[in-house]
Amino acid sequence: MKLAALSLLLLIGTFAGAQQIEVSAHRKQYTRDATVAYVPTPDESKFDAKKPDSDTGGDQGFDANKPGSLLGKSGKLISWFGIVRVPPTREGDTFPVEHKHFDGLNDFHMQLASLYGVGDFKVTAKDPNGAMKRLSLVRVIGTVVGEADGIPTVKADYIRVWQLGDFAFMDYGADATNERWKKLRRKVDLIYSPEPDAAYYESLLGKQPAEHREGGQGADGKPPEAPQPPR
Numbered sequence: 001m002k003l004a005a006l007s008l009l010l011l012i013g014t015f016a017g018a019q020q021i022e023v024s025a026h027r028k029q030y031t032r033d034a035t036v037a038y039v040p041t042p043d044e045s046k047f048d049a050k051k052p053d054s055d056t057g058g059d060q061g062f063d064a065n066k067p068g069s070l071l072g073k074s075g076k077l078i079s080w081f082g083i084v085r086v087p088p089t090r091e092g093d094t095f096p097v098e099h100k101h102f103d104g105l106n107d108f109h110m111q112l113a114s115l116y117g118v119g120d121f122k123v124t125a126k127d128p129n130g131a132m133k134r135l136s137l138v139r140v141i142g143t144v145v146g147e148a149d150g151i152p153t154v155k156a157d158y159i160r161v162w163q164l165g166d167f168a169f170m171d172y173g174a175d176a177t178n179e180r181w182k183k184l185r186r187k188v189d190l191i192y193s194p195e196p197d198a199a200y201y202e203s204l205l206g207k208q209p210a211e212h213r214e215g216g217q218g219a220d221g222k223p224p225e226a227p228q229p230p231r
Helices: 042-048 198-205
Strands: 009-016 019-024 035-037 077-084 093-100 105-107 111-114 120-125 137-148 151-162 167-170
Touching: 019 042, 042 137, 042 151, 093 137, 105 111, 120 137
Parallel strands: 019 151, 111 167, 120 151
Antiparallel strands: 009 019, 035 105, 077 093, 077 137, 093 120, 137 151
8 A cells, every 4th residue: 555545644754752753745636625624643643732832922813913922932832833944954953944823724735824924933853854945834843942032942842844835825914024034025916826836935935045044055065956846
């Protein structure tokens, strides 16, 4: 029996104590419009059972104007969605993630998140298999271990990953995104797309040139290439 028939996920074996990384399967073919509730994987549910906090304290609806905050949560177990801006290059890296609101609803065929969020957070995790790519969407469950320069750091217990091509954005929640990332966005008529492609992500997340990566280089000393969604 094929792996895809056994699970909705491709499980990438990254374990370090309690830490686990799962990469979601590619999105289904778009055939109809339907909204469904978020479904955690069996392994993800084990971490959800610990009741991580996802509340940022701000408005989450459409046309919201009261932003929340990721600060003041040191020592707490959290669950945050975000875009990986600089993936880890070695085991034990701490890397920046651009926070994204998530209201618990998805398309029938694809993961969703809001384009908007309440700033950046950092994640400490081991990713020896390179599951997290630049501009991947992630859900991070872990403990906030500190704050510096207005940015919290999370020691990850669990990370679920969606690669480019497997998620799209909506436009809910108050937007307090880091201006560094806002400047990369282009004005578009519609934020959502049922079939996101490379141009879609470039318009909303930017091309992410090498100088936006800390140090401007990958692990091999060369500027990182822009990732492309699956065809």
